[in-house]
Amino acid sequence: MQISRLFGIVYYLLDKKESTAKELADRFEVSVRTIYRDIQTLSSTGIPIYTSQGKGGGIFILNNFVLNKSVLSEKEQDEILLALQNLSAAQYPDIDFVLSRLSNFFQKSDVNWIEVDFSPWGSDERKKEKFNELKMAIIRKQIIMFEYFNASGTKSMRRVEPMKLIFKDKAWYLKAYCYDKKAYRTFKISRMANLEISDDVIGQRIPGEFTAESEDNHILEFIDIRLKISPAGAYRVYDDFNEKEITKHEDGSFTVHTSMPIGDWLSNYLLSYGPVIEWIEPQSLRNTVIGKMEVIMQNLNRKDETR
Incomplete structure (x- = not known):
């Protein structure tokens, strides 16, 4: 994820000539602090990227800088494009811009070889949107609320901190910290209804052990x-x-x-x-x-x- 963002920052600055940390943070949907860490990382690799303070200040790359693709092997170029293509298939924000620029830079045109649709055949648009809403809530660290139906069909309201999406045994699941159960739980996405994204932001939490969401939360026999x-x-x-x-x-x-x-x-x-x-x-x-x-x-x- 970071490598695609780093390349994205470089190409964005080469195209726009100059930007601000907030503008980059908004574009790549990370914090300003993360952008400054990325700038330090890029600078440490020898890329002449600088920041200037005061009125009219910002982040820029020296005008005479040219990214040399020879620093990456053919295999490394393919692996970068593969990672970006996977993110593009998952509809990761703004990744198509980076993929297009890098594929042109590496002179590789055959990159549109994979398509991922996280919904079953015949699903309506609302079901197709659910995955992306959950993905963005995780990226933006937003608390979510939803109705959940367990294996026996019992409905309950849940308020959780979403942490990870996982595909297992032909189905998608959400791993999250559940405020109602005061524990980490795994929810089957197809059993979630009336999803709402809160403006509340997740605080710092030490990851705990995930347990399967079942009727009694005991180990399955x-x-x-x-x-x-x-x-x-x-x-x-x-x-x-x-x-x-x-x-x-x-x-x-x-x-x-x-x-x-x-x-x-x-x-x-x-x-x-x-x-x-x-x-x-x-x-x-x-x-x-x-x-x-x-x-x-x-x-x-x-x-x-x-x-």
Whole structure:
């Protein structure tokens, strides 16, 4: 993150000739103190960047300065552009300006090779905006409020200090300090609703240990399961399980041996396989799935007098 900002500062000053610490801080969305630290870093690398005090003062680079790309190897240039492209795909503020200038400077045109969309297929614009709102709240160190639905569907209001976004097992999560629980928690972003960004700024806090956001906040218990999946379910098998857990048979069917957290969600998850699932062990889990299937059949066969 810092290296892209440093290059951004250099190119901004080369383009604008002169700026102020506040103008740079606003542009790169960091504090004035951070900008002055960046100036010291750039100066220590030999870049002739200076500050002048008083009326008409500011930050500038000597007019005869030319950034020499030979100080970076081909591999280092590619790694810088890769990092910037990832930030651009994540819609990091003003990064496209830096990416464009550096790609031209390094004489590399093929940099638009990745696109990242943090929302599922078919999501509306509001869902697509949620990730970026959380990202900016973390960058700007703003406290946020939202409604949260836990695994059992219970709704609660939360006020938190957002700290990190993490992608794990096909879903995005927010790691944050929760004022309501007075502890660090992990929230599944898809279960967050009515997000509000506060003007309150996060104070200095010593990072603590994150714990999973669950009904009782206890350590999850796991159960060993065996599944038999028909050939038509190949797309789900390889999406959901590790290759080491999968055995493919000559008829194209699959056996999966894995371990998964115990909970009501597990039987609902297995039901999502529909007719491609042919066997479930242990017996207790199979009975639970069958019981839910019977309830579904009763509900679907029941005459709805209100329809």
